[in-house]
Amino acid sequence: MTTASAPENPGPIRNYATYPSLDDKRVLVTGGGGGIGQALVHEFAKQGAMVAFVDIDTVGAAATLSMCAEDDVKHTPRFVECDLTDIESLRAALASIHAENGPTEVLVNNAASDDRHTWQEMTPEYWDDRMAVNLRHYFFAIQSVAPAMLAANAGSIINIGSSSYMMQEDFFPGYAVAKSGVEGITRTMARTFGEHGVRVNTVMPGWVATDRQLELWWTPEGEAETLRDQALKRRILADEFAQMVLFLAADDGAACTAQTFLVDGGRY
Secondary structure (H helix, E strand, C coil), X not given: CCCCCCCCCCCCCCCCCCCHHHXXXXXXXXXXXXXXXXXXXXXXXXXXXXXXXEECCHHHHHHHHHHHHHCXXXXXXXXXXCCCCCHHHHHHHHHHXXXXXXXXXXXXXXXXXXXXXXXXXXCHHHHHHHHHHHHHHHHHHHHHHHHHHHHHCCEEEEEECCHHHHCCCCCCHHHHHHHHHHHHHHHHHHHHHHHHCEEEEEEEECCECCHHHHHHHCCHHHHHHHHHHCCCCCCECHHHHHHHHHHHHCHHXXXXXXXXXXXXXXXX
C-alpha cells in the first residue's frame, strides 16, 4: 500500500510541558510495543515516571525500551510479555509489576487492534476475538489495579478509545463496537470510584499517523478525506496525542473525570 504525503507539522519541535507530579509516579500502560502505546511509554518515561508496560510484541517492546534508553530517562521502563486476551496471564503480569514497582497509580488502558473486516464476513468467533482484543482486558486491568488506588484515595485511569465508531464506515464493525464500549466502562467506573478520589477518563484519537497506520491502512484517498474533514490540515502524531494522557495522569487534571477527550485535529 502506498504511503501518502502530507503537510509537515508546522513550526519547531514541540516544547511540551513537564509535570512535576509525574516524577516517580508508578504508571502502567497496556500495549506499549508500538504506535500510540509506544509513544505513551516514552513520554511518561521522559517525565521521570516509573513506567511498566505489557504487550505480546517483544520486538516492538525492545524498540520502546531502546527509545527510552536513548533519552537517558530517569527510570528504565519495565516490560512484561503478556497476551491480554488471556485474563489470567494479564492478572499474573500485573501482580508481578505491582510486586516489583509497588501499587499502580496511573493505568493507561491502550492495547487494541484495528484489523479491517466487514459485517458480511463476521463470525461469532471473530466477534468474540474483537471484544477480547479491544475491550474486555480494559475492565480486568482496572479490576486488578483499582483496589490499591481506592485504598490510597487517589489514582488516574485513562482508557484509550477511538473515534472509529463515529465514522459510520464498514471498515471494522467489531472494532468500532468494542471501542464504543470503552466510554461505557469509563463513565460507570468514574461514578463508582469518584467518592474515593480515583478519576477515570477516555481519550479518543483520530487517525494518528503511527507506523502501523502508514504501512497498512494509509492511502492517498483516505488521507485526502481525513484532511478535508479535519480543522488542522496535517497529520496528527502519536507524541501529540500522548500529551492529553499526560495531563489527565498528572495533578493538573485533578478535576477531570467521567469525560471523553478527542485528539483528532478537529475532525469530529
